[in-house]
Amino acid sequence: FMIIKNLIYLLLWIIILFLTLFTFDLTNFDTKYHNRGILSIDVKNLNSIYSKKFSNYLRIIYLKTYEFVNKESYNKRWGVENFEDRKNLPNEILIPRKKNNFSKSIYETNDYEISNYWYRSHGNNFSTRFSSHSLINNLNASDMSLAWEYEPKNEKDYVANVQANPIFFDGIIFTPNSQNQIVALDPENGEEIWSFDVIGGIAAKRGLIIFDPKKNKSLPTAVAQKEYGPRLYFTNNRKKLFCLDVYTGKPINSFGKNGEVKTGVTAIPPLIYKDNLVVIDIQSRMTVFDLFTGKVNWKFDINDESKSILFANFFKGSPWGGFSLDEIRGLMFFTTGNPEYWNVGVDRPGDNLYANSVVAFDLNNKNIRWHFQEISHDLWNMDVAAPPILTTVKKGKQDIDVVVAVTKLGNTLILDRETGESLFDVKKVKAPTSNVPGEKTSPYQLAIDLPEPICRNKMTLDELSDLPYVNKDRLNKIFYESETGFPSPPKIGIKSIQIAACVRWSGATVDTKKNILYVNTDQQPSFVSIVKNPLWPGTYTSKWENFTDEKNYPAIKPPWGSIVSLDLNTGKILWKIPFGEWEDLSKLNINKTGTFNRSGITASRGNLIFASGTQDNQFTVIDSLTGEELWKYKMTHPGSAPPLIFTHKEKQYVIIPAFEEGGKKIYAFSLK
Numbered sequence: 189f190m191i192i193k194n195l196i197y198l199l200l201w202i203i204i205l206f207l208t209l210f211t212f213d214l215t216n217f218d219t220k221y222h223n224r225g226i227l228s229i230d231v232k233n234l235n236s237i238y239s240k241k242f243s244n245y246l247r248i249i250y251l252k253t254y255e256f257v258n259k260e261s262y263n264k265r266w267g268v269e270n271f272e273d274r275k276n277l278p279n280e281i282l283i284p285r286k287k288n289n290f291s292k293s294i295y296e297t298n299d300y301e302i303s304n305y306w307y308r309s310h311g312n313n314f315s316t317r318f319s320s321h322s323l324i325n326n327l328n329a330s331d332m333s334l335a336w337e338y339e340p341k342n343e344k345d346y347v348a349n350v351q352a353n354p355i356f357f358d359g360i361i362f363t364p365n366s367q368n369q370i371v372a373l374d375p376e377n378g379e380e381i382w383s384f385d386v387i388g389g390i391a392a393k394r395g396l397i398i399f400d401p402k403k404n405k406s407l408p409t410a411v412a413q414k415e416y417g418p419r420l421y422f423t424n425n426r427k428k429l430f431c432l433d434v435y436t437g438k439p440i441n442s443f444g445k446n447g448e449v450k451t452g453v454t455a456i457p458p459l460i461y462k463d464n465l466v467v468i469d470i471q472s473r474m475t476v477f478d479l480f481t482g483k484v485n486w487k488f489d490i491n492d493e494s495k496s497i498l499f500a501n502f503f504k505g506s507p508w509g510g511f512s513l514d515e516i517r518g519l520m521f522f523t524t525g526n527p528e529y530w531n532v533g534v535d536r537p538g539d540n541l542y543a544n545s546v547v548a549f550d551l552n553n554k555n556i557r558w559h560f561q562e563i564s565h566d567l568w569n570m571d572v573a574a575p576p577i578l579t580t581v582k583k584g585k586q587d588i589d590v591v592v593a594v595t596k597l598g599n600t601l602i603l604d605r606e607t608g609e610s611l612f613d614v615k616k617v618k619a620p621t622s623n624v625p626g627e628k629t630s631p632y633q634l635a636i637d638l639p640e641p642i643c644r645n646k647m648t649l650d651e652l653s654d655l656p657y658v659n660k661d662r663l664n665k666i667f668y669e670s671e672t673g674f675p676s677p678p679k680i681g682i683k684s685i686q687i688a689a690c691v692r693w694s695g696a697t698v699d700t701k702k703n704i705l706y707v708n709t710d711q712q713p714s715f716v717s718i719v720k721n722p723l724w725p726g727t728y729t730s731k732w733e734n735f736t737d738e739k740n741y742p743a744i745k746p747p748w749g750s751i752v753s754l755d756l757n758t759g760k761i762l763w764k765i766p767f768g769e770w771e772d773l774s775k776l777n778i779n780k781t782g783t784f785n786r787s788g789i790t791a792s793r794g795n796l797i798f799a800s801g802t803q804d805n806q807f808t809v810i811d812s813l814t815g816e817e818l819w820k821y822k823m824t825h826p827g828s829a830p831p832l833i834f835t836h837k838e839k840q841y842v843i844i845p846a847f848e849e850g851g852k853k854i855y856a857f858s859l860k
Contacts, residue, residue, distance in 0.1 A: 206242075213239040214497055220475075220487040222554045230495040232471070232503065247498045248726045266626040274618060274631055281616040281632065286609035293580050293587035294516055300579055300700035301793065304834050307403075309353040309395030309457060310695075313513040314578040317353070317697040317790050319833035323840035324859055325794030326811045329818040331860050335841060338378035338854040340367045350847045351693065352392045352422075353788070354832040354854075357400070357434065361832070362420060363845060364392040366852040370422065370430075372437060375836040378856055382437035389424030394693060395457040395510055396422040398434065399479065404462075416480065419443075421465060425455045429467060431482065444482030451475060459511040459520055461551050466520060472506040472542070474549075488554060490524075492541040502527035502536035505543030509693040510575035512591075514605065518552040521578065523593050525571035531678045531716055531730035532567070534626035539564040546576055546593045546601060548608060558608030562595055564630035567622070567677045568716075570596045570688060574695030581611065581703050581756045592698065592756065594691040594707050597674065598641035599634075600754060612638045612759055619675040624718050624728055633675040639759030642752045643690040643709040644744070647672040651687065651744045655778060658737050666735070666743075670715065678730060683715040685735055687744065694788025694830050697797070699812070703756045706791050706812060708767055708799060710749040710784050712742050741770065741781075749782030749802060751789065751810065763815040768802025787848070788830030798842050800827025807844050807855065825851025 213236050216228040234240050255262040301320040302311040311317045324332065347368045354363035360381060361373040368391050372381040399419040418434040429451045431443035439447025452469025458477075459466040464485060465477040472490035477483065493501040507522040514521070527536055527543040542556070544563040549556055563570055577592045581602060589605040602611045616632040644651060652663045671684040678684045689711050696707035713735040721729040735743045742748045747766035755762055768783035787801025796818075797810040805826055809819040826848035833842050844855040 209236075210239050210242055218487065220484050222486050222488050224489050228495060229497065231497050231500045243498060244724055244726070250498055251726065268623055268625055269621045269628060271621045274621070277618055277631060279618050283610065283614040283616065285611055285613045286604050286607070290583065290586065291589040291604050291606040293589050295589075297580070297701050300698075302833075304356060304836075306356040306832060306834060307400060308355060308397035310510055310575060310830070311353075313515060315510060315512045315575045315695070316577055316579060316700060317695075317788075317830055318699055319790065319792040321792055321833055321835050321840050322794035323835060323838075324792070324796065324842070326796055326813065326818060328859060329794075329796055329809045329811075332809060332819050332821075332857050333860045334821065335856040335858040336378040337856070338365075338373060338380075339852050340365050340369065340371075341380060341383070343367065343852075346850060346852070347390055348847075349390060349393060350845070351787070351829050352395045352845070353694075353830040354843050354845060355396055355398060356832060356834040357398045357418065359836060360434070361843060362396055362398070362434075363843075363854065364390075364396075364422075365854070366847045370396070370420070370432065370437070372434075373854075375834065375841060375856075378854065384432055384437045386424050386430070389426035389428070390455070391424055392422035392457065393425040393455040394508075396420060397457045397460060399460055404460075421460075422457050423451060423454050423467070425453065427451055427453055429458060429465070429477070429482070442481065449477060449482040454506075456507060456510045459513055461513060461515065461518070461520065464551070466511070466551070468507050468511075468522065470504055470506045472504065472524070486554065488549075490542055490547070490556075493536075499535045502533070502540050502543065504528045505540060507575075508571060508573050509695055512576050512578050514578060514589075517606070518550060519557060519605070520549045520551050521576040521591055522547055522549070523572035523574065523576050525573065526563075526566040526569050529729070530567075530569045532624065532627070532718060532728045533565055533629075534624065534728065536565070537628045539630065540566065544570065544572055546572065546591060546603060546608070548591070548605075557606075560601060560603055560608045560610070562597065562599065562601065562634060564633065565628070567627075567629065568674050568686060568688070570674065572596070573693045574691050577696060577698050577705075578605065579698045579700045579703070579756070583611070583757075590756075592696070592705065594642065594696050594705070596688050596690045596692075598643040598645040598688065598690045598709070599636045600639040600642060600705065600756075600759070602639065602756060602759070612636070617675065620677065622677040623679045623681070624677075627677070629677050639754060639756075640761050642707060642754060642761070643688070643711055643750065645674065645688050645690070647685040647687040647713065647744075653737050653741075653743050653745055655737070655741075655746075657739065657776070658743075663737070663743055678716045678718050680718045680728070683717050685713055686716055687711060687713045692786040694786060697789055697791040697830075698756070699791060704762065704812075705754045705756055706751065706789060706797055707754070708749070708751050708785055708789050708801070710767075710782070710786065711744065712748065712784060713744050739772070741773070747780070747782030749785045751797065751799060751815070753812065753815065765810070765815040765817075767799065767808075768804050768806065771804060785826070787827040790831040790833055792833055798831040798833065798844075800831070800844050800846070801848070802826060805846075807857065821855075821857065823851075823855060824853060825849050
């Protein structure tokens with residue numbers, strides 16, 4: 189009897205200990221948050237896999253008990269939704285365009301262009317990625333040649349997915365390389381000036397930024413120049429933010445601990461505003477650090493969500509491409525990813541703000557000024573990946589400050605900078621329902637006719653591939669047995685064809701003087717369906733596969749990759765060309781199909797677009813007025829990031845990192 193009694197006591201103590209550890213794992217204590225309490229108890233705080241499994245078992249017990257106690261209420265929340273419940277809703281709702289009280293233009297047009305002060309990835313705080321240089325132009329581009337190549341001095345371990353647009357400051361190129369190093373390069377010959385090894389993660393995966401005390405208006409210039417030199421900031425796609433001396437590559441020890449501070453996981457560089465460094469991690473938590481010491485000033489929880497010990501509401505919905513800043517207005521702009529879990533939103537009812545959105549954040553008042561959500565309750569993995577661009581458009585004789593975002597649905601959102609209202613009409617269209625138990629789809633999704641879609645966003649029978657070798661009967665059969673994607677949600681027991689993807693993290697380049705946007709796109713259709721999750725009982729997950737033809741190429745009509753020129757004033761496409769070609773298809777006289785590409789393009793005042801990233805490894809120079817191809821050069825690997833453009837000693841250079849698919853080189857091009 190005593191043995192049994194002792195075993196019971198031991199079991200009780202084990203249970204108490206486990207519950208204590210579970211509660212501790214659920215709890216986050218932080219005094220720095222501006223918009224939440226000091227204590228947060230939420231399943232999203234869990235770190236231990238055992239805690240996560242225990243939470244899932246509690247979830248199952250709760251749902252079974254709920255169903256037993258109140259089946260009617262349970263079915264209303266956790267049953268399969270019925271489209272009949274929407275039959276009385278209007279089919280469309282028009283959101284009229286903004287017609288007056290526009291944001292006034294408060295910057296000079298030249299401010300939106302970048303000369304030799306390319307101090308952050310995407311060029312400047314507006315993220316226009318447009319060069320003012322014209323020494324290389326559409327009249328002499330055919331005279332371009334390779335100036336130099338860079339390869340790492342010491343080969344270590346190749347790091348994939350290095351996608352940073354290089355920067356140029358004080359006559360030096362700064363960029364990550366393929367060996368997880370940050371390097372400073374001589375612009376004339378590509379020789380290394382210094383290198384800095386980053387341990388873990390991916391060094392500056394999607395960008396870097398320079399702090400220049402001479403340009404920081406929040407500091408007395410004399411004091412700034414005396415006490416502080418230029419600094420280079422970047423993250424490592426894990427939980428570290430680094431600060432280096434620009435000229436030596438050495439960590440600045442007065443910043444954090446030996447030039448490092450801890451952050452949440454993030455791929456993008458910080459934003460500099462006054463004497464603050466702003467970082468947003470993949471859980472959409474904003475942390476604002478002191479620019480010089482690295483100490484945390486304050487935090488802000490971006491996502492609008494409820495806390496629970498059973499239901500995670502949603503994960504992520506965070507920025508992926510980068511930030512933009514209107515320094516005069518004190519407004520920071522960012523686009524956000526989709527909520528997770530990707531294709532199943534059972535545990536995250538509602539619109540899931542601020543995922544799939546363009547967001548304006550007031551850095552002085554520490555609040556969200558406005559947001560524009562493209563997809564409510566996303567079930568299609570259609571994050572707004574590209575960074576927002578600050579530019580102007582014309583309405584009559586008036587210049588209007590706007591925010592522009594290009595999206596995976598092929599939309600170009602043109603929003604008033606101070607209010608977030610669209611400058612074009614937007615429709616809300618009644619959306620289909622799901623057959624996944626517990627899924628609560630949004631009753632409406634946006635449909636945008638103008639600006640014209642920059643790529644296809646709806647699968648139709650006419651879009652199926654018509655290449656000579658394709659078995660059309662096979663494709664037709666697959667089409668009729670599938671659903672056609674957005675806005676129809678992925679379902680159990682049937683494949684849904686997703687045709688979008690369109691614009692990735694690198695985004696677009698904008699000529700503010702002409703109000704023209706240039707962007708590269710690519711499209712690979714895929715199937716998605718919903719299945720039971722074998723790892724987590726009582727839940728669902730998604731299954732993906734590409735939709736391809738007999739030769740494993742996309743099962744839709746070419747072009748599969750394009751470059752598009754769009755008039756931001758009218759919303760009309762000016763021209764569109766295929767981007768890249770597959771050599772195997774070219775041998776069959778099937779040319780200019782376009783290929784997968786994601787590295788991004790950069791335009792210049794020389795009426796040129798510099799482009800790379802296609803699967804044929806070409807660096808291509810295009811006339812921005814007509815879309816005509818003027819010159820190209822075959823590299824060993826595809827480009828991996830948007831080009832950098834600068835002039836040094838009266839010579840213009842174009843820099844192309846080419847790290848895709850095992851590449852290790854950086855190429856520099858100029859006139860012969």
